[in-house]
Amino acid sequence: MAYHIEFAYRAARDLEALYVEKNAAESQAASRWYNELEEAVYALATYPHRCPIAPEARKLRRDLRNLLYGKEPYVYRVIYEVI
Numbered sequence: 001m002a003y004h005i006e007f008a009y010r011a012a013r014d015l016e017a018l019y020v021e022k023n024a025a026e027s028q029a030a031s032r033w034y035n036e037l038e039e040a041v042y043a044l045a046t047y048p049h050r051c052p053i054a055p056e057a058r059k060l061r062r063d064l065r066n067l068l069y070g071k072e073p074y075v076y077r078v079i080y081e082v083i
Helices: 009-021 028-045
Strands: 062-071 075-079
Touching: 009 028, 028 062, 028 075
Parallel strands: none
Antiparallel strands: 062 075
16 A cells, blocks of 8 residues: 655755755755655655654654664654654
């Protein structure tokens, strides 16, 4: 079963800011990195439960999970909810 990926307003805004911050429009390497981040997020549609439960999920009583993307020291955390 495939899930539907829907970005919260803040998440879409953060992605746009990250695109600008990484200068992805001008750099091939940055553009590739950004596109691979997007691919990692959209891949969650096929198996969203593969990432661990986010630490704050229990307190909020929601099925929050987190995807870690990148290499240290530049690891980005994508928090998402499976509904």
